[in-house]
Amino acid sequence: MTTAQVGVVIVGAGPAGLVLGNLLLDRGIDCVILERRDRAAVEGRARAGFLAAHSVRVLTEHGLAAGLAARGKTHGTCLFRSDRGEFTLDYGKLGLGEPHTVYPQQELVRDLIAAFLWRGGEIRFGAEAGGVTEEAAQARVRVRGGADVTGRYVAGCDGHRGTGRAALTARGTRTARRDHGVSWLAVLVAAPPSLEAVGYALHERGFAGHMARTDTVTRYYLQCPRGTDPADWSEDRIWTELATRLRTAEFGPLRQGPVLEKAVVDLRSDVLDSPGGGRLWLAGDAAGLISPSAAKGANLAVLQAELLARALEAALAHGDGTGLARYAADSLPRVWRAHEFSHWMSGLLHGPAGQDDEARYGRQLQYARLESLRTSRAHQDFFAENYTGI
Ligand SMILES: Cc1cc2nc3c(=O)[nH]c(=O)nc-3n(C[C@H](O)[C@H](O)[C@H](O)COP(=O)(O)OP(=O)(O)OC[C@H]3O[C@@H](n4cnc5c(N)ncnc54)[C@H](O)[C@@H]3O)c2cc1C
Structure with a gap:
């Protein structure tokens, strides 16, 4: 029929x-x-x-x-954190504006x-x-x-x-x-954003991200091993890991709330x-x-x-x-x-795991890229144009 x-x-x-x-x-x-x-x-x-x-x-x-x-x-700002400090980019005013x-x-x-x-x-x-x-x-x-x-x-x-x-x-x-070889635990929480900006945190335990959604809901990402079962991530574990990777001891606490959703996304x-x-x-x-x-x-x-x-x-x-x-x-x-x-972006956010010479080399490249983004106006314009451009 x-x-x-x-x-x-x-x-x-x-x-x-x-x-x-x-x-x-x-x-x-x-x-x-x-x-x-x-x-x-x-x-x-x-x-x-x-x-x-x-x-x-x-x-x-x-x-x-x-x-x-x-x-x-x-929304026009993003913030990068690592063990070398933090800086903010006003990308909405850079590049294409x-x-x-x-x-x-x-x-x-x-x-x-x-x-x-x-x-x-x-x-x-x-x-x-x-x-x-x-x-x-x-x-x-x-x-x-x-x-x-x-x-x-x-x-x-x-x-x-x-x-x-x-x-x-x-x-x-x-x-x-x-296959970027990386996975994220994508978490939606019933809590206001903790930062004014999109937050990208580079950490030896893996990447963590913070993205506003509404005044009462925020999305967080935690890099996790391929094959991770979201059920293994309790609310306590999620907030502890976010606090570590987003370096709250140094930069201030996160606004917490119940986890609404958690899922693993393979990049x-x-x-x-x-x-x-x-x-x-x-x-x-x-x-x-x-x-x-x-x-x-x-x-x-x-x-x-x-x-x-x-x-x-x-x-x-x-x-x-x-x-x-x-x-x-x-x-x-x-x-x-x-x-x-x-x-x-994937290369910027995800450092290699481990301590061997190749991993150490990869991590230094990651820092160099971040430092260039912090200090070079040309690099910032490149970032902004591509971040918002379609
Ligand atoms: C965690 C996460 C965060 C993201 N964040 C962003 C972001 O901030 N910005 C951004 O631009 N993108 C983001 N994306 C990507 C974005 O969500 C997707 O690219 C977008 O949903 C693609 O839209 P689509 O219509 O092509 O496909 P989909 O949204 O997947 O829609 C496809 C639809 O087709 C239906 N369907 C499937 N098979 C059939 C079938 N056989 N018959 C009938 N219907 C069918 C599905 O049910 C679905 O409703 C994110 C993705 C994820 C997973």
Whole structure:
């Protein structure tokens, strides 16, 4: 059984799929979103929080920024700590002069769902795509336990384990990938931020990070061994380790509160050689996964959704396929630049373990990089431009 054909079938109601859906409806292109989870689960999934100025511009231009304008916070400083002291960078005033807007991803997703439904869009929650096949003038999405959905195009926005990516790789698209060999325990706590800035702490026990989310919720990261079970990390252990690595004895205490969520994230990155072709196109984590070390993933998802919406509109409304043909060339250089910076950040934040000569050499490079960032205006501008640029 098949339901009627639409212009674009979007698989996945994360930032990529929801921005794409809203932009398509704005341009008069009909689409339907298939999402395997239920609405509450999608709206409750806490992940990103730092939106680049480019993402805010896209959301604002399309009437999707009321929530972040009302509740988001402008953020433009980060602080680095190590056994050699601490320093702060006003990155929002350096480089491009663009700060971040801090707005939790789940709140953005909630806003995007409401806007999509308000525009008359349809989201089928609980509809898990089981595969995508291309036919002469359409593409078909198989829905587990339901009717197939067909569209002139399919947009795979279903993350890095989704069906869109599987369909592309099955037809030969290769993936460039790197395992950064590092994992983070990502912790969300019900406590106000402890620092004015994003905090990056380098420590011989491993990296620790502090990121504001809202006035009452803060995200912390603790580097941990690969294979770590979050259940082994009690609240006491988390706060003790954070205090050690963030050097609270020297720099002041953290504002503590109950742990709301803890999960282990393995830092891995990959990019598909091409984000689509024919009737199937990908955006967001589906097209490339980026390690969270520079907070780029959601921002790349918005960028790709914007480019893909324009290209799909040209193809569907004007029979002009040049935008789709150029989609890879338009998006990949920017994606790779974000990966290069994210990789650079990963090298800055994670020193080698151990005391052998190679580890000691690696650690001195880490200090040298940090010192250059502290003292060189050129290096600070490089950091700021890449930290906030998309
Ligand atoms: C701890 C953490 C912190 C982060 N911090 C930041 C940050 O500060 N800034 C930043 O820019 N990025 C950050 N990121 C990355 C960011 O969250 C992701 O890059 C972003 O969610 C990607 O959006 P997406 O829409 O491509 O994919 P997703 O958000 O993964 O959405 C994909 C959707 O598709 C659905 N789906 C999957 N398979 C199917 C299927 N078969 N059928 C139907 N639906 C399906 C999923 O349920 C999901 O809702 C962070 C990530 C993590 C893990």
